[in-house]
Amino acid sequence: MLHTINKSPFSGDTFDTCIRFFQPGDPVLFIEDGVYAVQNGNKFSEVLAGVLQSNPVYALKPDLDARGISELAAGVATVDYEGFVDLVEEHQVNSWL
Amino acid sequence: MKIGILLKEGPYNHQASDTAYKFAEAAIRKGHTVDAVFLYNDGVINVTKLMDPPQDDRQISSRWNELHKEHGVEILACIAASKRRGISDEVLIDGGEITGLGTLTDIAIRNDRLLTFGD
Amino acid sequence: MHVMRHAPHGTIYTYEGLEMILIMAAYEQDLSVVFIGDGIYSLKKNQDTAGIGIKGFAKTFMALDGYDVEKLYVDRISLEERGLSEDDLVVDVEVVESSRIGELMKEQDVIIHH
Numbered sequence: 001m002l003h004t005i006n007k008s009p010f011s012g013d014t015f016d017t018c019i020r021f022f023q024p025g026d027p028v029l030f031i032e033d034g035v036y037a038v039q040n041g042n043k044f045s046e047v048l049a050g051v052l053q054s055n056p057v058y059a060l061k062p063d064l065d066a067r068g069i070s071e072l073a074a075g076v077a078t079v080d081y082e083g084f085v086d087l088v089e090e091h092q093v094n095s096w097l
Numbered sequence: 098m099k100i101g102i103l104l105k106e107g108p109y110n111h112q113a114s115d116t117a118y119k120f121a122e123a124a125i126r127k128g129h130t131v132d133a134v135f136l137y138n139d140g141v142i143n144v145t146k147l148m149d150p151p152q153d154d155r156q157i158s159s160r161w162n163e164l165h166k167e168h169g170v171e172i173l174a175c176i177a178a179s180k181r182r183g184i185s186d187e188v189l190i191d192g193g194e195i196t197g198l199g200t201l202t203d204i205a206i207r208n209d210r211l212l213t214f215g216d
Numbered sequence: 217m218h219v220m221r222h223a224p225h226g227t228i229y230t231y232e233g234l235e236m237i238l239i240m241a242a243y244e245q246d247l248s249v250v251f252i253g254d255g256i257y258s259l260k261k262n263q264d265t266a267g268i269g270i271k272g273f274a275k276t277f278m279a280l281d282g283y284d285v286e287k288l289y290v291d292r293i294s295l296e297e298r299g300l301s302e303d304d305l306v307v308d309v310e311v312v313e314s315s316r317i318g319e320l321m322k323e324q325d326v327i328i329h330h
Contacts, residue, residue: 001321006116020291020314020318021317023318023322031116032113081120082123084123088124088210093211095214095215097215138232177232177235198235198236201239202240
């Protein structure tokens with residue numbers, strides 16, 4: 001199951017909450033303000049590194065670009081909207097808001 | 098793959114409408130079917146043709162109209178949510194429709210995926 | 217599966233979410249409702265909305281039973297974090313671990329967050 005997260009981890013608890021519920025192997029895709037979670041060196045780096053041990057993590061490139069985020073935490077992959085569609089084709093979706 | 102989209106936030110205020118549109122566009126480009134965009138909560142404001150942003154800004158309701166016209170995507174606003182917010186047939190974009198939540202149930206059943214965008 | 221994540225009254229998400237659940241239930245869909253985070257507050261006893269001029273709806277959750285929506289799950293951590301227990305809630309719910317909810321999510325065709 002693909003989990004999408006669209007909130008900045010600094011402004012809401014979506015990221016903190018979501019990680020309690022996803023299953024090992026489930027891909028996680030950060031979109032919109034959610035992409036602030038994957039900026040290298042922020043205070044969520046450790047939590048994110050833990051997630052990456054068990055789950056693939058993606059961030060939507062156009063959202064990263066729009067926010068000037070180019071240094072990503074190691075292991076995070078980027079996708080464009082087409083890549084987002086591919087992930088949706090491969091998995092059922094859980095759109096966390 | 099057949100996709101339904103549930104859009105729960107109004108235009109401009111939140112990026113949800115833009116992401117939903119970009120996603121739908123990409124899915125269609127890749128040969129998938131976007132069956133319907135169902136508008137709920139403030140999302141119903143997406144269907145008013147009265148929106149008139151500055152010229153250098155995107156026209157969000159025209160985008161939905163274009164998806165409907167060129168790709169047959171149903172643009173559906175929930176009737177209860179619309180009534181609360183003053184959205185009626187008189188302000189609807191071409192191709193937009195006001196319908197009940199039963200339609201969303203059908204959309205959830207008949208599509209391979211239902212994605213939600215919102216706040 | 218419907219996931220209630222917002223507190224009531226401050227935003228309309230829970231109320232309109234409940235309206236959606238009632239309609240979908242009338243279509244005889246196999247529904248479950250999960251309360252996570254602030255979503256739990258919508259089930260709190262003794263809500264009196266008279267003073268804020270907004271219709272209260274906590275009691276409507278009690279009606280879900282009549283619509284055959286019998287699966288109401290509450291995330292244990294969310295409940296405990298808020299200093300609440302099952303006795304503080306207006307309906308009978310099943311308090312479950314996050315991992316159990318995660319497993320249930322994985323089985324769903326459709327998940328809608330409110």
